[in-house]
Amino acid sequence: HHDLPSKVLKLYEGIKMKDRYCLAKAITLVESIRKDHKTQAQQLLSLILDTRHERAKETGDSISTFRIGLSGPPGVGKSTFIERFGMYVLSQGHRVAVLAVDPSSLKTGGSIMGDKTRMPELSQQDNAYIRPSASHGTLGGVARNTNEALILCEAAGYDVCLVETVGVGQSETMVAEMVDMFVLMVPPAGGDEIQGLKKGIVEISDLIVVNKSDGVFASAAREAVTEYTSALKYLHPSSPFWQPRVIKVSAKTNSGLDESWKFMQDYYNIMKSSNELYKRRGKQRKLWMWRQITSELLDRLNSDKEIRNLVDELEQKVFHGEITSGIAADYVVDNFTHKYNVTKTN
Numbered sequence: 001h002h003d004l005p006s007k008v009l010k011l012y013e014g015i016k017m018k019d020r021y022c023l024a025k026a027i028t029l030v031e032s033i034r035k036d037h038k039t040q041a042q043q044l045l046s047l048i049l050d051t052r053h054e055r056a057k058e059t060g061d062s063i064s065t066f067r068i069g070l071s072g073p074p075g076v077g078k079s080t081f082i083e084r085f086g087m088y089v090l091s092q093g094h095r096v097a098v099l100a101v102d103p104s105s106l107k108t109g110g111s112i113m114g115d116k117t118r119m120p121e122l123s124q125q126d127n128a129y130i131r132p133s134a135s136h137g138t139l140g141g142v143a144r145n146t147n148e149a150l151i152l153c154e155a156a157g158y159d160v161c162l163v164e165t166v167g168v169g170q171s172e173t174m175v176a177e178m179v180d181m182f183v184l185m186v187p188p189a190g191g192d193e194i195q196g197l198k199k200g201i202v203e204i205s206d207l208i209v210v211n212k213s214d215g216v217f218a219s220a221a222r223e224a225v226t227e228y229t230s231a232l233k234y235l236h237p238s239s240p241f242w243q244p245r246v247i248k249v250s251a252k253t254n255s256g257l258d259e260s261w262k263f264m265q266d267y268y269n270i271m272k273s274s275n276e277l278y279k280r281r282g283k284q285r286k287l288w289m290w291r292q293i294t295s296e297l298l299d300r301l302n303s304d305k306e307i308r309n310l311v312d313e314l315e316q317k318v319f320h321g322e323i324t325s326g327i328a329a330d331y332v333v334d335n336f337t338h339k340y341n342v343t344k345t346n
């Protein structure tokens with residue numbers, strides 16, 4: 001370890017001591033696009049991984065945290081729910097981190113999720129840590145940073161980590177691919193609206209939470225529960241060990257929070273004891289490795305001037321239908337790998 005920069009070691013020690021300032025700095029490091037920052041971030045993550053691995057060997061328990069994804073359309077009540085639910089989970093003796101993947105902030109610089117003062121009570125708690133979404137880069141990049149930020153939060157002793165996202169485009173899938181359990185929050189509406197819901201998202205949900213089950217919405221919420229429950233029957237569950245559930249809650253009146261947590265813990269216990277959780281995390285790590293390979297290769301390809309020129313030329317030919325897309329792609333890849341081989345042997 002003495003080869004490591006003192007900055008990395010300091011952050012590592014700080015995180016181990018549950019120092020929030022160090023955790024925040026470390027997440028910023030993970031989000032940075034600077035090459036030296038990237039190297040430091042990987043050094044820090046490696047240290048944490050080593051420690052984790054050692055501890056797992058000692059205790060025989062390789063998973064001691066719970067990562068929960070929460071998605072749903074804007075306005076469904078995600079931040080209200082996380083505020084109330086987070087307080088409840090704290091009261092059960094856990095430490096809670098909340099991370100976000102906000103796809104809207106990438107294009108506009110503003111965001112659907114981040115503009116309002118979110119979770120005012122939870123954010124005041126010593127045992128809670130709330131980190132808004134990074135707002136630059138690609139969605140894939142932001143998701144990858146969040147994935148790494150999760151590891152940092154866990155190392156800082158947050159054993160329950162919530163990753164929130166808006167139900168837009170690819171962000172839900174990406175969040176599902178970094179958590180142990182994926183929870184979908186839906187409004188108290190049935191009929192056509194549930195028909196319109198993306199089937200793929202319902203399919204990857206381990207729990208569906210119908211929010212706003214209070215006052216005038218109460219009966220609509222009950223109907224929604226019935227409809228989602230029957231809709232789930234026709235879908236293939238994402239794990240043979242778990243049949244997805246539907247429950248109603250009210251973030252406003254706090255009803256259903258304990259039941260939500262109970263379902264989540266049931267899921268966690270079943271998936272952990274059957275080794276499914278271990279496999280799920282393993283598969284996810286491989287997936288992120290391949291994402292990283294793909295994006296890194298593309299970055300290198302795009303930052304090579306010569307190849308870039310070739311690509312521009314070929315794109316024109318492809319555009320006008322002069323050569324096939326397949327031949328053009330092969331040509332680019334062949335040139336790129338050939339060039340790389342030549343420089344390597346020099």
Ligand code: GDP
Binds near residue numbers: 076253
């Ligand atoms: P988000 O965009 O999904 O984070 O939604 P918010 O948490 O900002 O909530 C959107 C609106 O719904 C706000 O006006 C909340 O006060 C309201 N809301 C959230 N949860 C509930 C609930 O359980 N019942 C009712 N009646 N309103 C709620």
